[in-house]
Amino acid sequence: MRFLLGLTRVKELSILLVTIVVGIYFTATSSAFNSIDNYQTIAQYVAPWAIVAAGEVMLLICGEIDLSAGFVFTLAPFVLMLFYVNGAPMVVAVLGAILVSTLIGTVNGLIRTVLTLPSFITTLGMAFLLQGLVLIISNARPVSVPTGHGILEVFGGARWSEFLWALVIVAIMQTLLSATRFGIYTQAAGGNPVAAAESGIRVNRIKVVNFAITSTLAGLAGILQGTRVDSYDPTNGGFTLMFFAVASAVIGGTALLGGSGTVIGALLGALLLGIVFDGFNLTGVSANAFNVVLGAAILVAMILNVSLIVLRKRLGARGLS
Template sequence: MNLRRVALSREYAALAVLVVLVLLNSLFTPHFATVSNLWNILLQLAPVLIVALGMTFVIATGGVDLSVGSVMAIGAAIAAVLMERGVVIAVGAALVGAALIGVLNGSMIASLRVQPIVVTLATLIGGRGLAQIISNNGELMTVSNAAFLEIGRGSFAAVPVPVLLALVATALAMFALRAMTIGRYVLAAGGNARAARLSGVPVRRTLVTVYAASAFLAAVAGLIMAARLGASDAAKIGQNMELDAIAAVVVGGTALSGGRATVAGTVVGALLMQVIATSLNMLLVPYAWSLAIKAVIILVAVFLQRPARA
């Protein structure tokens, strides 16, 4: 297969756009191709990518999880409130609490047959409120526990902890999709739910697991943000994160119709969005304009990988 066909083929469309953008930026954007800037991009990318990985699985079941941003805020709020009892309890409670919200989402979707967009829209709205209730009616709660702050600011063998967490999450997501039953069940339930049920696939349990995982990953991202800020801001953390995550997944090539998923694609999609944001920022393009440019690039990437029609 020649290079041109690879570049134009649907699977590699987002990657091709990414490569082109990185090349152009390296040539024309001052200070783009520097080590510190690349680390900066990865650091910014980490929380979005972690959320987008969960979203990949949700979308592969044919659903969507709009509540991830609010769940990030809830995770951060729980951790901040419980920090005086020790970092382990605080972080553990944040992750478990978030996962329970995911279980709630998944149960309503699977058992009550309410549409995912409606259920998670409700948790998006209610979750934001809950996060503010937890943090004493929306107070900004500073966190000074040194061990906790390491989650957002520390590094391990020169790799920042958030990037490390994103790498681990990516590896786990790939493993789950390729080597575990849950990966098969997700694709089967999303591809043909009737056939899956008739083949004994536990469709409900699969949905609950997937939404719980999405919420768990959102909480991880929320903790990273709180640790980076040194505070839990219940009104701000994770705002619009659901949209960035969905954009990354869709640009990466996972179909909204369900039944297909690509973790590598999501990584590429998230990277693409981050590179655009960073480079436009470096080129001093006003934020309002950068949104418009982002929109065009999303549409182009999705257009390039639209399913072939006879």
């Protein structure tokens, strides 16, 4: 029974098992699934979702959400181009675009905490504002990625660089969440904000920092993705990207009501979605069915998370913890 309790405490276990089962299923039903090229295709789906989800996990844990992250993802490459065409070196252009992304998140956080507007409304308004800016800056047209810059090989140009960025970011963010004081404060801010504030935790500051982190990661992901496909597209990202990131976080075990979550779980959630999306393409299943699977996965994940919480409490009450 102690072993059972230990398993229930591994938040990523259920999503890991489901991901493995789904991978085995598509391996058996499609001969093209197990190939290096197809693994790269899956990685290309997973990387941007996982990077943005790493930030959304932190926000969801502290009881907030960022609906504008998908449009920061869209905007960042065009900000990069603005710096570049106005004479900035490519390194400065990349760093400048990421800094602008950070500032957008900081503004979101300050509006949320200083003006006490709900994050849903704050970031929804910011999303539409950024969408308009993207269309104005780009003239609603995609632009080609500048060539001859080695720095862009690092930021998405090399074959596996985007996915490697995703793995590194997930590792850093999981460490930040589980092994630092900031991570503990983030969980406290979402689990019981009143008690956290009374214990001396600056809840508002924690939230502002997490908004800034989420936008920073979204901007970085947008640059990586656009550079990989060799085009900065004003229709890329948006609400679709944001919802996939949030879905990855929720499927991976992050509570929508705050207080608990796992960045590794979000990566596994993104991997599961990527495998299903890719598997559907390989087996000829209509892409429309993917939304059915996505919706069902979110519902099952939420039900499973609640069930595991109840099971942990029952086993702990029996003196097994």
